[in-house]
Amino acid sequence: MxxxxxxxxxxxxxxxxxxxxxxxxxxxxxxxxxxxxxxxxxxxxxxxxxxxxxxxxxxxxxxxxxxxxxxxxxxxxxxxxxxxxxxxxxxxxxxxxxxxxxxxxxxxxxxxxxxxYDYFPWEDHRAGPPPLIEQALRPGLRAWIAAASDRAAQRGRRQRAAMLFGLEDHAWNEELVLQRYELLYEAKLIPEAHRGNSQAFELGDTVRPAAPGKPMMLDHRRILATGIARLRAKIKYHPVVFELMPDTFTLLQLQRCVEALAGRQVHKPNFRRLIEQQELVEETGETSQEAGGRPAKLFRFRRTVLAERAISGTKLPISGA
Amino acid sequence: MxxxxxxxxxxxxxxxxxxxxxxxxxxxxxxxxxxxxxxxxxxxxxxxxxxxxxxxxxxxxxxxxxxxxxxxxxxxxxxxxxxxxxxxxxxxxxxxxxxxxxxxxxxxxxxxxxxxYDYFPWEDHRAGPPPLIEQALRPGLRAWIAAASDRAAQRGRRQRAAMLFGLEDHAWNEELVLQRYELLYEAKLIPEAHRGNSQAFELGDTVRPAAPGKPMMLDHRRILATGIARLRAKIKYHPVVFELMPDTFTLLQLQRCVEALAGRQVHKPNFRRLIEQQELVEETGETSQEAGGRPAKLFRFRRTVLAERAISGTKLPISGA
DNA sequence: ATCACTTATACTCCTAGAGAGCATAAGTTA
DNA sequence: TAACTTATGCTCTCTAGGAGTATAAGTGAT
Structure with a gap:
């Protein structure tokens, strides 16, 4: 040393x-x-x-x-x-x-x-599992699984793919953004995997159809995946969502924001219950009727909770994990 | 850009x-x-x-x-x-x-x-809150609170100290290792805070008695705090504890290891229930009687779970948070 | 041999929290 | 006025997790 x-x-x-x-x-x-x-x-x-x-x-x-x-x-x-x-x-x-x-x-x-989601179209499960997983990803994954050296390795690959992409009654876990990207990279389904390292084309490595999603320079898409994964994990126990919201907002707007980040739908009554019982927000007294229904109360983030609570003590109802 | x-x-x-x-x-x-x-x-x-x-x-x-x-x-x-x-x-x-x-x-x-714990004696709550928090830390914290500019700032400091150190019926949260170190640093109760930056001694900054605990060079103690915090958080949802265990071990040994890391006691029956129902371990068939009581079954980590499960799906019964 | 003590292991009870569904209120637009 | 949208409140259920208790199976001392 x-x-x-x-x-x-x-x-x-x-x-x-x-x-x-x-x-x-x-x-x-x-x-x-x-x-x-x-x-x-x-x-x-x-x-x-x-x-x-x-x-x-x-x-x-x-x-x-x-x-x-x-x-x-x-x-x-x-x-x-x-x-x-x-x-x-x-x-x-x-x-x-x-x-x-x-x-x-x-x-x-x-x-x-x-x-x-232009870069990671398979990560958007807000309207259920996107069909592109079955249509565009699954064939490439199958080819990658089949290309493993022996039966045991094939089983390992199949299991890993199923776990990460929610296949074969595995539940979808929205936090595993980076792991999914890395699997696709390893399976040569990501265009970035073909650049730079020319050793990639050795042996029986056939060029498989690229996964959908816009590529990026260098390893920027991997960095983005890291960021998304971190943020998806963080919103569950730390009130960072509010940094993305305007000063006042309705609970549905807040919910839509969380859903956008998590890439999955959230149960509306449970979401409101959790937000309100944790006293993360306070009413402004005003209402909004942007959306042509019953006017919604406007809320504001109670910044004081950041000081009051141990910062790890807030939860959002995203089942996952 | x-x-x-x-x-x-x-x-x-x-x-x-x-x-x-x-x-x-x-x-x-x-x-x-x-x-x-x-x-x-x-x-x-x-x-x-x-x-x-x-x-x-x-x-x-x-x-x-x-x-x-x-x-x-x-x-x-x-x-x-x-x-x-x-x-x-x-x-x-x-x-x-x-x-x-x-x-x-x-x-x-x-x-x-x-x-x-030689570097962070206040972090060891395995035998309840260590008396040194009351005896050696509290006076310095009080002085730091009193030194705030106005009443509101004092209240903020008091609240933060209480939350982090489990005072005034706040629960102890073992994950906040870094935040506690940073508060003590800010309060000039850490010797490292007096080095390098000589501006530290401006104004009414009296030199308060140093907190117990062995200092380190540069910011190494801060890095160590970061590591402890990360590990304490990680063992709750990822089976990394097993990396610290020998090949075979008893459930009590495993529990003691978790307790050592988390710095708090764990409820024995619940611990065993969680470990076993998650099928993290398997029996070796052998027993150990090192400890002069009923011989304990020896277990081994089931490495396959790392592949089977989404890696974020394991839990240990540490209430905290 | 018996007793005290240590450790292992098995059960039960309780409660808070999270998931899901339903009902009602209060607006808008056709 | 009807149909539709959104807001908001309530209930039910299930389970994970926290805590306590009881029994089993060894050790060592008297």
């Missing part, structure tokens, strides 16, 4: 990049900020001027996009060899999840909001 | 360090591997030869300590300005949690296993 803080000669120069998964929910769609023809996540260099990584990200995002970043959380740090840049220098990417409200009309650097 | 992958001129040279929180549980104590007179966590440079960060850490740890690393998980990436090394170069620290079984007699670089 190398005793700190003597600077070892083995240390090499490395560049650090910040990559952001910026999420907003607009009119019932979970959206993510993209650049470069919607094929990349916004990223920028980590500069010496920044006090810390988190403040570096905040400063950079708010300067570039003028978005007020409500909630920021570190996701994961990558440093794969493929990511070395033109000079051969190692690039470390530190990815962050950021939540914000609504989208202003930002137009710089062709930044665009895009529904995240 | 800066379109990748053009290398921006604003990128500066940075060194990347890997820091490991290596955990083992021996004879009922949760231990962590330390170096430098038990004042630092093992760390090493990230080298170009490594395929990825994770494999870099694995290779380096296994080479230096000859420990078989069962489970590895990334914790957090730090890059605070204080961490700049002698040359003024930014140092990014990527911290990892690693689980291993037992300790061999490794003696290199004065590496030693040490009980993690």
């Amino acid at each position: 190398d005793p700190r803080p003597t600077t070892s000669s083995a240390e090499h120069d490395i560049a650090a990049d910040l990559v952001a998964v910026l999420v907003a929910v607009t009119s019932g769609d979970p959206r993510v900020l993209t650049i470069q023809d919607q094929r990349a996540l916004p990223s920028g260099p980590f500069e010496l001027a920044h006090r810390s990584l988190q403040s570096g990200l905040r400063a950079w995002v708010e300067r570039q996009t003028r978005l007020p970043l409500g909630y920021v959380e570190q996701l994961y740090t990558f440093a794969d060899r493929d990511r070395a840049d033109a000079t051969g220098k190692h690039v470390i990417s530190i990815s962050y999840l950021g939540l914000t409200r609504e989208q202003p009309a930002l137009g710089e650097h062709e930044a665009r909001w895009r529904c995240w | 800066d379109p990748r992958p053009t290398t921006s001129s604003a990128e500066h040279d940075i060194a990347a360090d890997l820091v490991a929180v290596l955990v083992a549980v021996t004879s009922g104590d949760p231990r962590v591997l330390t170096i430098q007179d038990q004042r630092a966590l093992p760390s090493g440079p990230f080298e170009l030869a490594h395929r990825s960060l994770q494999s870099g850490l694995r290779a380096w740890v296994e080479r230096q300590t000859r420990l078989p690393l069962g489970y590895v998980e990334q914790l957090y990436t730090f890059a605070d300005r204080d961490r700049a090394d002698a040359t003024g170069k930014h140092v990014i620290s990527i911290s990892y949690l690693g689980l291993t079984r037992e300790q061999p007699a490794l003696g290199e670089h004065e590496a030693r296993w040490r009980c993690w």
Whole structure:
């Protein structure tokens, strides 16, 4: 073990990049900020001027996009060899999840909001399991299963696919976004898997039809998957949804927001019961009748709960897991 | 937004360090591997030869300590300005949690296993709330509360302290390890808070008596807190405990291991019920009578559950939260 | 041999919370 | 006025999880 803080000669120069998964929910769609023809996540260099990584990200995002970043959380740090840049220098990417409200009309650097289900169409189960799993994914998965070396390996692959994609009466678990992406990647059903690493085409690896869903540069789609998974897990025990809501909202709007993120429907009475009995919100006294039915009460998030409670003590009724 | 992958001129040279929180549980104590007179966590440079960060850490740890690393998980990436090394170069620290079984007699670089409660004595509630919270912590906390600018701020501080340390009929939540450390740090009850940043002694900041617990170099104690918190959260829904157990074990040994990590007692009948009804273990047919009572059946972890189940579907009876 | 003690293991009871369904209220639009 | 939409309240049921109790099967001391 190398005793700190003597600077070892083995240390090499490395560049650090910040990559952001910026999420907003607009009119019932979970959206993510993209650049470069919607094929990349916004990223920028980590500069010496920044006090810390988190403040570096905040400063950079708010300067570039003028978005007020409500909630920021570190996701994961990558440093794969493929990511070395033109000079051969190692690039470390530190990815962050950021939540914000609504989208202003930002137009710089062709930044665009895009529904995240465009990149992961199999993740949207709000109207039940999407048919595209059976139609577009299953054949490729079958081919991957059959391509395993022996019977035991085939059984393992089948079991893993069934568990992750909710096949053969496995229940759908919306949190396993990253694992599903990694399986599809491993099964060469993701276009990104064919780039860079040319060893991928050895042996009996036939090129299988790509899974639906828009690809991204480098490993940005994996980073996005990480962000979605983290957010889906987080909303169950931490009141972060409110960072995505306007100041006042109806309970149905809140529910739609949660459903958009979780990618599954929520039982309406239970949802209201949970929100209200936890006293996460308070009435504003006003009502909204945007939706042509009985006017709904408007609510506002009780920010004080963040101080009152142990921060891990809130729950949303998403069965899953 | 800066379109990748053009290398921006604003990128500066940075060194990347890997820091490991290596955990083992021996004879009922949760231990962590330390170096430098038990004042630092093992760390090493990230080298170009490594395929990825994770494999870099694995290779380096296994080479230096000859420990078989069962489970590895990334914790957090730090890059605070204080961490700049002698040359003024930014140092990014990527911290990892690693689980291993037992300790061999490794003696290199004065590496030693040490009980993690030596660094966080207030975290051990296995025999009820430790008296040292009332005796050694409470006075300092009171002083910090009283030092707030106005009544509202005082109330906020009191509430936060009560929530985190289980005072004033708040329940103890064993997962909030990091938040507790950060509060003590902020309250200047942690010796590490007095180093480096000399601005800390402005205004009415009196030097309060330090909290008990062995300090560490740099922010290593914070990293350790992060690791403990992550592990305490993880054992509740993922069967990682078994990475810390020998091949065969009794249910009581397993329970003691969980209790050591969680820092609280567990209801024995409920624990056994949960473990058995989830079919996490299988009998070996043998029995153990190390403990001078009725011989206990020996069990073994059913590794297949990792494939069978969605990995998030296991639970341990730790009320908390 | 008996007793005290330790540990293992099996049951029962209770309650809070989550899932699901139904009923009613109060608006809108055709 | 009817049909439809959305809001809101209530009930029922099931189960997981928390807590307590009882019995079994060993050890070591008197």
